[in-house]
Amino acid sequence: MSKILILGEHDGKTLNPSTHKCVTCAKAIAGAEITVLVLGADTAAVAAQAASIHGVHHVLRVDRPENAHPLAATFAPQIAALAPAYTHVFGPSTSFGKDLTPRVAALLGVPQVSDLMAVEGAHRFRRPIYAGNAIVTVEADAARILVATVRVASFEAAAATGGSAAVASRTLDVVLPTHTRYVGSRSGSTDRPDLQTAARVVSGGRALASAENFKLLYDLADKIGAAVGASRAAVDAGYAPNEMQVGQTGKIISPEVYIAFGISGAIQHLTGIKDARTIVAVNKDPEAPIFEVADLGLVGDLFQVVPEISRILGA
Amino acid sequence: MKKILVCIKRVVDYNVRVRVKPDESGVMLDGLKMSVNPFDEIALEEALRIKERGTNAEVVAVSIGVADTQQQLRTALAMGADRAILVQTDQPIEPLTAAQTILAVVRKENPDLVLLGKQAIDDDANQTGQMLAALWDRPQATYASKLELDGAKATVTREVDAGLETIEVDLPAVVSVDLRLNEPRYVKLPDIMKAKKKPLDVVSLESLGVAPAVWLKAVKTQPPAQRQKGVMVKDVAELVDALKKKGLI
Numbered sequence: 001m002s003k004i005l006i007l008g009e010h011d012g013k014t015l016n017p018s019t020h021k022c023v024t025c026a027k028a029i030a031g032a033e034i035t036v037l038v039l040g041a042d043t044a045a046v047a048a049q050a051a052s053i054h055g056v057h058h059v060l061r062v063d064r065p066e067n068a069h070p071l072a073a074t075f076a077p078q079i080a081a082l083a084p085a086y087t088h089v090f091g092p093s094t095s096f097g098k099d100l101t102p103r104v105a106a107l108l109g110v111p112q113v114s115d116l117m118a119v120e121g122a123h124r125f126r127r128p129i130y131a132g133n134a135i136v137t138v139e140a141d142a143a144r145i146l147v148a149t150v151r152v153a154s155f156e157a158a159a160a161t162g163g164s165a166a167v168a169s170r171t172l173d174v175v176l177p178t179h180t181r182y183v184g185s186r187s188g189s190t191d192r193p194d195l196q197t198a199a200r201v202v203s204g205g206r207a208l209a210s211a212e213n214f215k216l217l218y219d220l221a222d223k224i225g226a227a228v229g230a231s232r233a234a235v236d237a238g239y240a241p242n243e244m245q246v247g248q249t250g251k252i253i254s255p256e257v258y259i260a261f262g263i264s265g266a267i268q269h270l271t272g273i274k275d276a277r278t279i280v281a282v283n284k285d286p287e288a289p290i291f292e293v294a295d296l297g298l299v300g301d302l303f304q305v306v307p308e309i310s311r312i313l314g315a
Numbered sequence: 316m317k318k319i320l321v322c323i324k325r326v327v328d329y330n331v332r333v334r335v336k337p338d339e340s341g342v343m344l345d346g347l348k349m350s351v352n353p354f355d356e357i358a359l360e361e362a363l364r365i366k367e368r369g370t371n372a373e374v375v376a377v378s379i380g381v382a383d384t385q386q387q388l389r390t391a392l393a394m395g396a397d398r399a400i401l402v403q404t405d406q407p408i409e410p411l412t413a414a415q416t417i418l419a420v421v422r423k424e425n426p427d428l429v430l431l432g433k434q435a436i437d438d439d440a441n442q443t444g445q446m447l448a449a450l451w452d453r454p455q456a457t458y459a460s461k462l463e464l465d466g467a468k469a470t471v472t473r474e475v476d477a478g479l480e481t482i483e484v485d486l487p488a489v490v491s492v493d494l495r496l497n498e499p500r501y502v503k504l505p506d507i508m509k510a511k512k513k514p515l516d517v518v519s520l521e522s523l524g525v526a527p528a529v530w531l532k533a534v535k536t537q538p539p540a541q542r543q544k545g546v547m548v549k550d551v552a553e554l555v556d557a558l559k560k561k562g563l564i
């Protein structure tokens with residue numbers, strides 16, 4: 001039987017929806033027994049949230065002051081100490097998971113499968129390569145622990161309620177390194193929905209031409225309750241912060257609707273939006289490659305189109 | 316800072332769209348333009364800037380791959396690396412084996428810093444740096460967009476989902492780089508000539524004591540699901556209408 005350990009992602013207060021998506025992926029493995037692990041300084045609140053996720057059987061807490069920030073060098077040896085009791089270790093394909101899971105795998109001496117997008121069996125999965133231009137089916141050795149990241153855009157979040165897992169606290173006799181220290185962070189947190197889980201995303205490219213002009217998109221986003229994304233070109237030019245980048249090397253998202261303004265549609269960008277239910281493109285170039293994948297396309301100047309949409313939608 | 320090791324991977328150029336083989340055994344690579352993985356180029360640029368800032372560190376480029384990978388290492392030498400090492404093999408190398416191989420080179424070279432791209436744009440695995448750091452039992456700073464060195468420490472700003480995070484690591488350490496760390500220089504013709512004379516050692520996996528394992532079996536490779544081509548609308552009113560009908564705004 002498969003015993004799956006999911007590395008819960010959280011900020012000390014709230015469990016990240018990436019954890020719920022990992023649970024959905026784990027549930028796709030027949031008969032899986034699912035444990036969510038939360039490491040932190042005080043995980044009481046997030047452990048309770050994990051315990052109520054539909055489909056979770058156990059929650060493990062490892063609380064110690066060194067776990068206040070999710071440093072891979074600190075977390076990995078603790079996870080590696082717990083892993084031998086499991087057949088699978090899953091983390092989300094977020095910056096938290098991508099940083100952490102390979103370190104766990106290497107400590108265990110096992111390979112990792114990155115970005116699981118579909119489960120075909122307990123040790124057989126599909127994953128994208130070449131910026132999503134090919135999908136490979138891989139099979140891992142069932143005799144080893146399988147470490148993987150779950151491509152969060154490929155799975156719906158498991159319901160946050162309906163579960164009643166038992167929560168257990170563990171103390172681990174693991175010596176932690178002191179060579180890696182957290183200094184600080186900056187996040188442009190806004191009241192807008194989170195880009196990775198938003199149902200609606202409005203996004204801008206190089207054509208926006210300034211950070212100032214991005215306000216047009218923020219205004220529209222606020223009207224329709226959307227998150228705001230950007231192309232790499234827009235981020236590189238300083239029009240938008242890095243956490244807004246969508247694409248192969250930014251965020252891979254799967255909103256209900258993605259509305260792209262002045263984005264050409266480079267393969268690296270399209271990789272990030274292929275799972276959107278509906279793609280809308282506004283571009284002044286009728287030949288722009290984004291129109292190849294757009295469900296709805298409009299040839300036009302975004303500086304006229306965006307204000308007009310806002311006007312039609314009213315105050 | 317005496318020595319920096321930079322890992323270089325030979326990959327299909329980022330401008331090329333790969334196609335899947337009809338028999339699903341992999342992707343067609345014959346005749347495609349091959350380049351240095353763009354992230355590794357950024358890693359090398361950073362190493363060169365550290366060198367040029369007056370540390371005069373020796374910059375050693377290392378790659379694992381087929382004989383033709385010498386081309387990418389020559390590019391690295393032309394950019395300014397002092398010497399290069401090719402661990403030559405015809406076998407496909409998975410990230411864990413790559414990490415074990417680089418570790419063997421690290422044990423010989425004893426660098427103060429290992430720089431490499433956060434991911435290679437072929438298999439998009441995003442694993443090797445973290446695995447190397449684990450096997451080496453040293454710090455990792457992934458997704459770096461800023462790197463400051465201060466004696467035996469480095470302060471690294473990392474691009475994370477929530478924004479930017481700063482960590483401090485003791486050296487030696489592994490730093491995996493993101494796109495915004497720097498903009499790599501262009502190679503000039505005289506540098507290409509000079510690079511021909513720089514040392515490029517070719518060694519085997521066996522000589523490093525690494526046995527390449529097939530950890531994961533690729534059963535088949537298929538094209539992705541295609542999106543249906545959509546419709547063009549003529550004006551904003553029609554666009555808003557269509558979105559409203561679908562319940563999307």
Ligand SMILES: Cc1cc2nc3c(=O)[nH]c(=O)nc-3n(C[C@H](O)[C@H](O)[C@H](O)COP(=O)(O)OP(=O)(O)OC[C@H]3O[C@@H](n4cnc5c(N)ncnc54)[C@H](O)[C@@H]3O)c2cc1C
Binds near residue numbers: 204232248263272354
């Ligand atoms: C290793 C690597 C990784 C990468 N990762 C990513 C990634 O994660 N995400 C990403 O986005 N890119 C990524 N890129 C970059 C990618 O290749 C493209 O360069 C980038 O996506 C282009 O951004 P853009 O569409 O905003 O700019 P451009 O390609 O310059 O397109 C601008 C578009 O705006 C249109 N336009 C101009 N003015 C107007 C106007 N007034 N109204 C309407 N339309 C207008 C133009 O017709 C054009 O189509 C990566 C590249 C590499 C090499």
